[in-house]
Amino acid sequence: METRRDVFQAIADPTRRDIIHLVAHKTMNLNSIADNFKSSRQAISVHIKILTECGLIAIKKQGRERYCEARLKSLHQVSDWVEQYKKLWAGRMDAIDDLLVDMKSKKKLKKNKH
Numbered sequence: 001m002e003t004r005r006d007v008f009q010a011i012a013d014p015t016r017r018d019i020i021h022l023v024a025h026k027t028m029n030l031n032s033i034a035d036n037f038k039s040s041r042q043a044i045s046v047h048i049k050i051l052t053e054c055g056l057i058a059i060k061k062q063g064r065e066r067y068c069e070a071r072l073k074s075l076h077q078v079s080d081w082v083e084q085y086k087k088l089w090a091g092r093m094d095a096i097d098d099l100l101v102d103m104k105s106k107k108k109l110k111k112n113k114h
Contacts (some may be wrong), residue, residue: 007074008081010054015039016047020056023070030066 010016015037022033034044048068051057055074060067 005050005053007054007056007077010051010056011075011078013047013050015044016051019044019047019051019068020070020072023057023068024072027060027067027069030068033068 011020018036019033022028022036030045030048031041033048034041037044048057048059051068052059055071057068058071060069
């Protein structure tokens with residue numbers, strides 16, 4: 001049975017996030033990517049396979065070399081998911097700000113009465 005992977009699984013691992021960062025700036029061959037990590041080339045290959053399965057990296061063959069190219073369009077899923085909570089927390093922070101302003105005003109009024 002094949003494991004279904006999604007973009008959230010891809011970004012869950014710091015090594016995979018680092019790989020995404022590397023190839024987002026330029027297409028790189030597998031060895032060049034692996035050279036940036038202390039992990040074994042085999043471990044990096046597993047990360048690249050997961051990123052490929054998630055659709056965040058495409059592998060292109062050029063001669064005997066395999067190059068990784070970023071395909072970051074699906075990261076919008078993460079952005080959309082985060083945005084809903086950003087709006088929720090922004091609303092809560094606005095409510096806290098309003099409460100603090102109200103409390104300060106009441107404190108000033110109380111102080112001025114004395």
